Amino acid sequence: xxxxxxxxxxxxxxxxxxxxxxxxxxxxxxxxxxxxxxxxxxxxxxxxxxxxxxxxxxxxxxxxxxxxxxxxxxxxxxxxxxxxxxxxxxxxxxxxxxxxxxxxxxxxxxxxxxxxxxxxxxxxxxxxxxxxxxxxxxxxxxxxxxxxxxxxxxxxxxxxxxxxxxxxxxxxx
Amino acid sequence: xxxxxxxxxxxxxxxxxxxxxxxxxxxxxxxxxxxxxxxxxxxxxxxxxxxxxxxxxxxxxxxxxxxxxxxxxxxxxxxxxxxxxxxxxxxxxxxxxxxxxxxxxxxxxxxxxxxxxxxxxxxxxxxxxxxxxxxxxxxxxxxxxxxxxxxxxxxxxxxxxxxxxxxxxxxxxxxxxxxxxxxxxxxxxxxxxxxxxxxxxxxxxxxxxxxxxxxxxxxxxxxxxxxxxxxxxxxxxxxxxxxxxxxxxxxxxxxxxxxxxxxxxxxxxxxxxxxxxxxxxxxxxxxxxxxxxxxxxxxxxxxxxxxxxxxxxxxxxxxxxxxxxxxxxxxxxxxxxxxxxxxxxxxxxxxxxxxxxxxxxxxxxxxxxxxxxxxxxxxxxxxxxxxxxxxxxxxxxxxxxxxxxxxxxxxxxxxxxxxxxxxxxxxxxxxxxxxxxxxxxxxxxxxxxxxxxxxxxxxxxxxxxxxxxxxxxxxxxxxxxxxxxxxxxxxxxxxxxxxxxxxxxxxxxxxxxxxxxxxxxxxxxxxxxxxxxxxxxxxxxxxxxxxxxxxxxxxxxxxxxxxxxxxxxxxxxxxxxxxxxxxxxxx
Numbered sequence: 001x002x003x004x005x006x007x008x009x010x011x012x013x014x015x016x017x018x019x020x021x022x023x024x025x026x027x028x029x030x031x032x033x034x035x036x037x038x039x040x041x042x043x044x045x046x047x048x049x050x051x052x053x054x055x056x057x058x059x060x061x062x063x064x065x066x067x068x069x070x071x072x073x074x075x076x077x078x079x080x081x082x083x084x085x086x087x088x089x090x091x092x093x094x095x096x097x098x099x100x101x102x103x104x105x106x107x108x109x110x111x112x113x114x115x116x117x118x119x120x121x122x123x124x125x126x127x128x129x130x131x132x133x134x135x136x137x138x139x140x141x142x143x144x145x146x147x148x149x150x151x152x153x154x155x156x157x158x159x160x161x162x163x164x165x166x167x168x169x170x171x172x173x
Numbered sequence: 174x175x176x177x178x179x180x181x182x183x184x185x186x187x188x189x190x191x192x193x194x195x196x197x198x199x200x201x202x203x204x205x206x207x208x209x210x211x212x213x214x215x216x217x218x219x220x221x222x223x224x225x226x227x228x229x230x231x232x233x234x235x236x237x238x239x240x241x242x243x244x245x246x247x248x249x250x251x252x253x254x255x256x257x258x259x260x261x262x263x264x265x266x267x268x269x270x271x272x273x274x275x276x277x278x279x280x281x282x283x284x285x286x287x288x289x290x291x292x293x294x295x296x297x298x299x300x301x302x303x304x305x306x307x308x309x310x311x312x313x314x315x316x317x318x319x320x321x322x323x324x325x326x327x328x329x330x331x332x333x334x335x336x337x338x339x340x341x342x343x344x345x346x347x348x349x350x351x352x353x354x355x356x357x358x359x360x361x362x363x364x365x366x367x368x369x370x371x372x373x374x375x376x377x378x379x380x381x382x383x384x385x386x387x388x389x390x391x392x393x394x395x396x397x398x399x400x401x402x403x404x405x406x407x408x409x410x411x412x413x414x415x416x417x418x419x420x421x422x423x424x425x426x427x428x429x430x431x432x433x434x435x436x437x438x439x440x441x442x443x444x445x446x447x448x449x450x451x452x453x454x455x456x457x458x459x460x461x462x463x464x465x466x467x468x469x470x471x472x473x474x475x476x477x478x479x480x481x482x483x484x485x486x487x488x489x490x491x492x493x494x495x496x497x498x499x500x501x502x503x504x505x506x507x508x509x510x511x512x513x514x515x516x517x518x519x520x521x522x523x524x525x526x527x528x529x530x531x532x533x534x535x536x537x538x539x540x541x542x543x544x545x546x547x548x549x550x551x552x553x554x555x556x557x558x559x560x561x562x563x564x565x566x567x568x569x570x571x572x573x574x575x576x577x578x579x580x581x582x583x584x585x586x587x588x589x590x591x592x593x594x595x596x597x598x599x600x601x602x603x604x605x606x607x608x609x610x611x612x613x614x615x616x617x618x619x620x621x622x623x624x625x626x627x628x629x630x631x632x633x634x635x636x637x638x639x640x641x642x643x644x645x646x647x648x649x650x651x652x653x654x655x656x657x658x659x660x661x662x663x664x665x666x667x668x669x670x671x672x673x674x675x676x677x678x679x680x681x682x683x684x685x686x687x688x689x690x691x692x693x694x695x696x697x698x699x700x701x702x703x704x705x706x707x708x709x710x711x712x713x714x715x716x717x718x719x720x721x722x723x724x725x726x727x728x729x730x731x732x733x734x735x736x737x738x739x740x741x742x743x744x745x746x747x748x749x750x751x752x753x754x755x756x757x758x759x760x
Contacts, residue, residue: 040498052180052183052186052187052190053180053184054179054180055177055179055180073500076500076501076503077501079501079503080501080503083503084492084503087492087506088490088506093490093508096490096506096508097490097509099508100507100508100510101270101510101513102270103266103270104269104270106270106272107271109505111505111506111507111508112495112496112504112505112506113492113495113504113506114495114500114501114502114503115503117503
């Protein structure tokens with residue numbers, strides 16, 4: 001129950017964060033990479049650094065992550081298939097062999113079928129996801145966003161101490 | 174309004190976060206590495222790997238493992254080995270390539286076969302883990318051996334009811350009869366379709382015309398030559414058919430032999446139904462010691478196949494199990510490259526171990542392991558293990574450098590405590606005490622050659638008091654309890670797909686002789702009766718089948734010879750007439 005409440009809080013906070021729809025959508029798309037790919041991977045450290053350093057919505061990224069974790073679990077067989085197909089494509093073998101014998105790169109675990117498949121999938125879906133999210137956020141804010149903003153429970157949420165921590169990472173205009 | 178791309182003020186928290194990560198790594202690296210090592214080790218061995226303490230000293234490139242316990246994947250409450258301390262001198266730079274290169278490993282206080290309180294086996298999914306798959310394959314392989322059961326008859330031996338549906342010779346004979354009939358029909362049709370009669374008639378008509386023709390009648394001569402050509406073509410057709418008939422007849426004769434073999438199997442089957450005690454010495458040896466011997470070979474095969482799975486030959490990309498995690502593990506593919514470092518390499522290991530650690534004064538031995546690697550083709554040399562001491566000599570070579578892997582292992586241990594044998598089907602135990610155990614195992618490609626032997630001169634026997642007594646078991650007990658020495662030799666040869674097992678021991682002949690003396694006459698009479706019963710049921714079907722084959726053979730041979738003779742005669746007549754007309758010898 002607590003998880004669901006937190007998730008709803010995260011969703012509302014993200015949608016009403018002070019960033020532009022583009023910033024929020026970029027955060028969601030980056031967060032989706034965290035959710036779709038196995039979390040404990042070196043590339044996710046880079047993605048996390050990008051979320052923190054780039055002026056994208058941090059709550060949006062957390063929302064994207066939370067939304068796409070179950071999707072990642074569901075799509076694991078597809079990722080496995082994509083990764084297997086790529087890793088065993090003969091003309092890509094020299095490329096993967098070079099990567100595999102390079103410093104640091106093997107630590108990304110790219111030669112794992114699920115990791116590679118999910119990363120490729122999430123990178124390919126990054127741009128469509130960005131545009132879809134931006135359209136969705138714009139529509140939300142134009143329709144029911146204002147009413148939610150005026151609701152009592154939203155005010156209670158923003159008055160909490162957690163909100164102050166969130167403000168540290170809010171998008172800058 | 175412009176939107177800035179970078180959030181500069183987040184650099185501080187990010188650095189702090191990174192620093193925190195570094196501190197956590199320093200604090201928990203040993204624990205994480207220990208947990209990972211346990212997880213990976215367990216996945217590789219197929220049994221629990223436990224480590225009490227692991228310390229990484231990256232600065233000096235040392236890893237120290239204390240209190241290593243590796244459970245046996247074959248026995249529930251036994252460890253494969255335990256080690257007091259392992260100190261590994263590792264190359265740090267290859268770690269950046271996710272490669273583990275250990276220059277030197279010193280293992281102290283190795284103890285084998287120690288007891289444990291919990292079951293350390295990890296049942297691996299044959300579809301998901303290499304260890305599970307290899308274990309399943311080794312078990313399947315071991316089940317290929319049909320270990321005879323030693324059955325000591327305790328009552329009157331009688332010929333029971335023999336169900337003809339269970340006799341394999343009857344359907345085999347019926348199938349042979351059907352095949353002989355269909356072959357005969359096909360060959361008759363084939364012979365008729367050759368239209369030899371037409372060719373012979375045409376030749377005869379030409380011959381008749383030649384008899385009245387003059388030497389200058391070129392048209393008649395040409396007709397004669399054409400007729401000879403037709404006869405030759407007809408003979409070729411006969412030859413072709415004859416070839417088919419010959420091979421078909423050979424198959425039918427093989428079928429007859431197959432029916433005879435089926436009859437022999439029926440004898441054996443019927444004998445098994447009657448539960449006659451075996452009087453054959455090798456069968457008794459197999460019944461007594463084959464399960465133990467097969468278990469030894471199964472273990473050796475498990476380790477060898479596991480080594481082959483984790484140390485495959487060649488440089489092609491190959492996939493292994495992915496890392497265990499809550500999400501799907503997938504497969505991790507390795508891409509070895511020539512002249513690059515292998516994913517795992519242990520250059521040298523110095524081993525110090527104890528055998529029989531429960532002894533009052535356990536002896537210490539030393540061994541050496543070199544070239545243990547995940548990519549033998551990159552390392553270019555086989556993995557070698559050797560250990561020698563006055564009473565122990567052991568060695569192994571895993572040569573996966575070439576396309577066909579060759580694995581050899583051998584060990585001889587003298588003066589060690591041998592395990593107690595519970596003899597199957599006999600209510601008694603054999604305690605060989607201290608003795609000599611030998612194991613030799615070679616797997617070249619899929620050709621196996623293995624030998625297991627036990628020698629002891631201090632055998633002690635114990636009778637299971639709870640088991641029911643019978644005259645036969647009393648006699649066997651009287652015989653065996655006087656024997657004080659033990660010699661068991663078991664061997665496996667052939668391929669993995671069709672291995673052959675042989676087991677012999679000095680107890681076989683003793684038991685067989687005693688059984689022969691006791692129940693020999695009755696067994697012989699029962700065997701005669703059951704053979705007669707099998708003959709009675711099977712012969713009425715086999716005899717017509719055999720006669721049918723003989724008849725087909727006789728008929729087809731005669732018909733083919735007759736047709737060939739007719740063609741030959743017609744050709745000879747024509748050629749003679751042409752020679753007479755032309756006085757010229759035809760080529």
